Amino acid sequence: MITVEHLTKRYGSVTAVDDISFTLETGHIYGFLGPNGAGKSTTMNIMTGCLAASAGEVTIDGHDIFEDARQAKRLIGYLPEIPPLYTDETPWEYLCFVAQAKGIPAKQIPDEVARAVAETRLDEMAGRLIRNLSKGYRQRVGIAQALLGSPPYIILDEPTVGLDPLQIIEIRDLIRQLGEKHTVILSSHILSEVQAICESVLIIAHGKLVAFDTPQNLEKMLTAAGRMTLCAEATPDQVQGLLAGVSQVTGCQAREDEAAGGCRAELTLQGDANAAARAIFLAFAKAGRPILQMTPVRADLENIFIELTEDEPSGKKEPIHESGI
Structure with a gap:
């Protein structure tokens, strides 16, 4: 379980994340939505321990991401929006390096890398230089590094950005497969993608959490109910x-x-x-x-997204919370 409590991040006079709280249960695929500048990537960077918070707490299966960072980070695999790839290496060489950095015992690294390569279907590309791979295969390498060590939680920030339609379909299928073994938190600007893959959706606007529910429940409650x-x-x-x-x-x-x-x-x-x-x-x-x-007439996720994010928050509106998966 990932628990976020009263999370806040300020940059001088600018509040990027404004006192948000939520709990993510294990065994589900969550979608994280919000316009540019809403605070999605900032929240993900804090959840993964890559960025300090101004206030609040994040715990991963009871381990505080700031106070017990080593144990908490072992439970998370993270793909940032721009994967940190070494393009002069092959996927196999790069994944071996990441496995070492994660502290995986040397004897286990070949098997662990082989498993990640197989799960992301990189077998035929494992020996090619990363700089010669397509954007889609580079994303697979990024996802493979997140899988090393078999973390129970996988956080993916815009995993399909810049891909062609065929590559998007392939990455979506891969994410669905990951959801069978891991809890997946997926950030995306593609609303149809979130609606097709995710079991529950968090929507953030102006740094505040404005909704947390299943797409189906949001459709029933918002916009087109009248x-x-x-x-x-x-x-x-x-x-x-x-x-x-x-x-x-x-x-x-x-x-x-x-x-x-x-x-x-x-x-x-x-x-x-x-x-x-x-x-x-x-x-x-x-x-x-x-x-x-x-x-x-039911609202689609696009209309819901627009309704919840187009206006400046008054500070008084309560977020729409999840009623259960």
């Missing part, structure tokens, strides 16, 4: 007239839809969505106008 699509056997004017008597409907854009056999409308709602749906159903049933479809 919208609904309606399709009924009626004209647009009839739909408008029937909905005028439903107090929960505050807006309606209706148009004919021959393919659907009637009218399709986009509704804006207030209050409880279930109560609104019931009132709409009863109004149409009483008028003898069949409802063919009535569907709440």
